[in-house]
Amino acid sequence: MLAYRTVMEEEMKAATRGQILELVVRHGALMGRIADGSVGYDEAQAIIERPKPSVSMESVRTTQARRLYDIGFGGVLGCSTFEVYLDAEGKDSLEPVPQIPLWPASHTRLFGQNIWLVDGRVVEKVGLKEYCRLAGLVYSGEDDTFVAHDPNRAKSGIRWMLGQDGFRNRDRKPVDCRSTHLPFEVGMDVIEGVSVYIHDSTVIEGHYLDLPGSVPREDPGCVGCLGVFDGGPGLYWSWGGNDSPDVGSASRAE
DSSP states (O other): OHHHHHHHHHHHHTOOHHHHHHHHHHHHHHHHHHHTTSSOHHHHHHHHHSOOOOOOHHHHHHHHHHHHHHTTHHHHTTOSSHHHHHHOTTOTTSOOOOOOOOOOHHHHHHHTTOEEEEEHHHHHHHOHHHHHHHHTOEEOSOTTSEEESSGGGOOOSEEEEEEEOSGGGTTOOHHHHHHHOOTTEEEOOHHHHHHHHHHOGGGGTTOEEEETTEEETTOTTSEEEEEEETTEEEEEEEOSOOOOTTEEEOEEEO
16 A cells, blocks of 8 residues: 555656646545455556556546537527637636636545536526436426525536446435435535436436435425436436435535
8 A cells, every 4th residue: 555655646746737636536536446445455556557548637628518518508608609618718708617626635535536517507597497408308397396405505507526426325215325425425416417417328327316416396305316217318306215226326525
């Protein structure tokens, strides 16, 4: 373990700010695998010393922003070109896509490198039904069907989200997951869960994402749920008692 940490520390010393972010994400994921026993110290040492492809955080920013623009988010916000959506070129009234933040090591140890761009400005402008339609999801509820489980921890606007898609919580009820969240962890809401699907539609293959950050206004014992239903990929709600191997609660960093 000492040798692994030495290599990690030397890499950090020689890194620029952008490279530090990449190293924190990569090492955080690896430390998580060490902690859960899926990777031993010797294997970790071999992984860290292996030549690695360069992953630019700017390319992640551009790729994810392009995905949101291409499905119509740019048009909703009045952006005539991708450059306007990405960097607010020539449009001072529009907030550009932010740079990817540098999260604390504790956060990346828990969530690894799962980073998604969430543009809450769109749902705030067109409502949840249209937001789901743009995402390619069936949704039979109304714009105001869901409310925040904890309004004090809900987020809005455009932001980067570090989180996990619920696979680690399969076979666990949302209420149990909430009770064991770390202080900086909170259940994903339906807007955030749909964003995960937008960036990776395979996330619902054989898996349902419970979204404990959102509850139906009329039945707060339920939670939002993303998956494949009779009508195809969609957003619905579950009664919150799921402890099935096909269902798990998604969460994010505060």
